[in-house]
Amino acid sequence: MKPSRARYGVVGLAIGLAVLSYVQRVAISQAAGPISHDLNLSKAQMGFVFGAFGLSYALFEIPIGLLGDRIGVRRVLLQIVTAWSIFTALTGAAWNAASLCVIRFLFGAGEAGCFPNLIRMLSVWLPARERVTAQALMWACTRWGGAATPPLVLICVRIFGWRWAFVAFATLAITPATTFSVAATIPLAASLLFVAQRFDWTPMADMYTDDATYGWNVGPNDEFMAVGRNEIREYALGYEMEGLGGWTYPYQRVLIDEAQGEILGLWKQVADATREDGSHFEIAGLGGSWFRYAGDYRWSWQRDFFDVGNATATYFEMIKAGALTPGMQKRLEKAASGERQPGHYRVGGAPVGLWEGV
Numbered sequence: 388m389k390p391s392r393a394r395y396g397v398v399g400l401a402i403g404l405a406v407l408s409y410v411q412r413v414a415i416s417q418a419a420g421p422i423s424h425d426l427n428l429s430k431a432q433m434g435f436v437f438g439a440f441g442l443s444y445a446l447f448e449i450p451i452g453l454l455g456d457r458i459g460v461r462r463v464l465l466q467i468v469t470a471w472s473i474f475t476a477l478t479g480a481a482w483n484a485a486s487l488c489v490i491r492f493l494f495g496a497g498e499a500g501c502f503p504n505l506i507r508m509l510s511v512w513l514p515a516r517e518r519v520t521a522q523a524l525m526w527a528c529t530r531w532g533g534a535a536t537p538p539l540v541l542i543c544v545r546i547f548g549w550r551w552a553f554v555a556f557a558t559l560a561i562t563p564a565t566t567f568s569v570a571a572t573i574p575l576a577a578s579l580l581f582v583a584q585r586f587d588w589t590p591m592a593d594m595y596t597d598d599a600t601y602g603w604n605v606g607p608n609d610e611f612m613a614v615g616r617n618e619i620r621e622y623a624l625g626y627e628m629e630g631l632g633g634w635t636y637p638y639q640r641v642l643i644d645e646a647q648g649e650i651l652g653l654w655k656q657v658a659d660a661t662r663e664d665g666s667h668f669e670i671a672g673l674g675g676s677w678f679r680y681a682g683d684y685r686w687s688w689q690r691d692f693f694d695v696g697n698a699t700a701t702y703f704e705m706i707k708a709g710a711l712t713p714g715m716q717k718r719l720e721k722a723a724s725g726e727r728q729p730g731h732y733r734v735g736g737a738p739v740g741l742w743e744g745v
Contacts, residue, residue, distance in 0.1 A: 398521045401505045404468065405525050406532035408501050411475045411556050412440065413533050415491070417540035421549040422487070432484040439488045443495030451500025452507075459593065460504040467504070470497025476557035479550035588628045592620030596687045600739045603691040611730050612737035622730035630715030633659035636674070648680040656693065658701075660710040668705055671697040679744075688744050 415422070419433055428436070455463040474494035481487035509521050543552035595601070595616050601623045602612035613623040635657050642651040656670040672694030681687035702719065705711045711719070721728060732738075 397508065398524070401509055401521070402525050402528045404464065404501065405505060405529045407468075407559055408471065408498055409529045409532040410536045410539070410559070411471060412494075412498060413536040414475075414540045414553065414556055415440075415478065417537045418544055418549045418552065421544055422481075425549070426481065426483060426487065428484050428487075435484070436487050436491050439492040440495035443492045444499045447496045447499035448503065452503030455500065455504040455507055460508045463500060463504050464508070467497060467499075467501050470494075471501075472557040473497070476554045479553035588624040589620050591624055592616050594685055595619050595689075596681045596685050599681075599685075599687050599689070600744065601689040601691075602737065602739070602741050603693070604695070604734070604741060605731070606695045608734060609731055610734050610737055610741060612732060612739055612741070613730050614738055618730065626729055630712050630718045632712065632714065635659070650678045650680065652676050652678070656698070658705070658710070660705060660708075660712075662708065662710075668701055668710060670694065670701045690741060 416437070422428065423430075423433055451463060451467070471494060474490055474497050477490050478487070478494065481490055505525065506522060509525070510518055540552065543555055546552075547555060593616075597616050598614075599616060599619060600612065600614050601619045602610060604610045611623070611627070613619045613621075636654045637657065638652050638654045640653045644650070653673060653675040656674050658668040661667050670693065674693040675691065677690045677692075678686050679688035702711070702715075705715075706719075
C-alpha cells in the first residue's frame with residue numbers, strides 16, 4: 388500500500404503555522420515606532436515589552452511541549468493557535484506600558500510550545516525518510532516569513548493603523564485553527580492515516596481509556612482479550628498486527644447508535660500481495676469492529692469479529708504462493724508451536740468476557 392498523499396497537507400499545515408508564528412512575533416518590532424508614539428513609551432519601556440514575550444516563551448516552551456506528549460499535539464496546537472491569535476489581536480487594544488507588557492507576556496505563553504509540537508506532529512505523521520526534509524522546509528519557510536514580515540507590517544500599519552494591523556494579523560490564523568479544530572474531533576481518521584504511513588498501529592492505543600477492553604474470538608478453543616490501554620498497545624495493536632504491514636481494512640459501512648454511544652463498522656481484509664492473475668489476496672466473509680464511545684475522543688470497549696476459517700484458508704493460500712511477509716511467517720510459526728500467545732485464553736478463561744459490558 389502506497390502512503391497517502393494526505394501527509395503533504397499535514398506538512399503544508401505545519402509550515403503555515405510555523406510561518407504565522409514568526410510573522411506574529413516579529414510584527415511588533417516593525418510597529419514599535421507608532422506604538423511608542425501613541426502610548427508615550429520610552430525605549431526602555433519598549434525593551435520591557437519585547438522582553439515580556441521572550442521571558443514567557445522560555446518559561447512555557449518545555450511545559451507545553453510536554454503537554455503535547457500527554458494529551459496530543461492536535462489539541463495543544465489548537466490551543467496554541469487560538470491563544471496567540473487572541474493576544475495578537477489584543478495587542479492592538481493596549482493603552483499603556485503595563486497593559487502591553489501583560490498582553491505580550493500572555494502572547495509568548497500562548498505561542499510557546501508551537502515548534503516542539505509541530506516537530507512531534509511531523510515525526511508521527513511522516514515516514515522516517517521524509518522527516519528531515521519536511522523539518523528543513525519548515526524552518527526555511529519560517530525564516531522567509533520573518534524576512535517578509537517587515538514590509539508587510541509597514542503596509543498594514545499605513546493602511547489600517549497599528550491597532551487594526553494586529554487584528555488583521557490575528558485573523559490569519561483562523562483557517563489553520565479551524566483545521567485543527569476539525570482534526571481534533573476525528574482522532575480515528577488521524578490515527579488511521581498514521582497507520583497507513585508507518586504500518587504501526589500502536590499509537591492508536593491513545594484512543595482508548597485506561598481501563599478499556601478489546602477482544603475477539605479465534606475459534607472454538609481460543610479467544611483474545613486485552614485489558615487496559617497498555618495491553619491494547621502491546622498485544623492487540625502490537626503483537627497481533629505483526630507481519631500485517633501493507634494489509635488494508637477498508638470500511639464498507641459504519642452504523643452509529645447515538646443513544647448507546649456505540650459504533651459498528653464493517654470492513655474487508657485485503658493484502659497488498661497479489662495472485663498470479665493480479666487480484667489481491669483477501670479474506671472472504673464479514674469483518675467488523677464494535678466500539679463504545681467513552682467521551683473525550685476515546686473508546687472504552689471494542690470487540691472485533693471476522694471469519695476465522697476463511698482467514699486460515701487465505702493464509703495457507705499465501706504460504707503456497709510464497710506471498711507471506713517474513714513477519715507473518717514468523718508469527719504463524721509461533722502460533723503453530725502450540726504456545727499460547729500474549730492476550731490469548733481458552734474460551735471462557737479471559738479476565739473479561741467477550742460479551743461482558745454489553
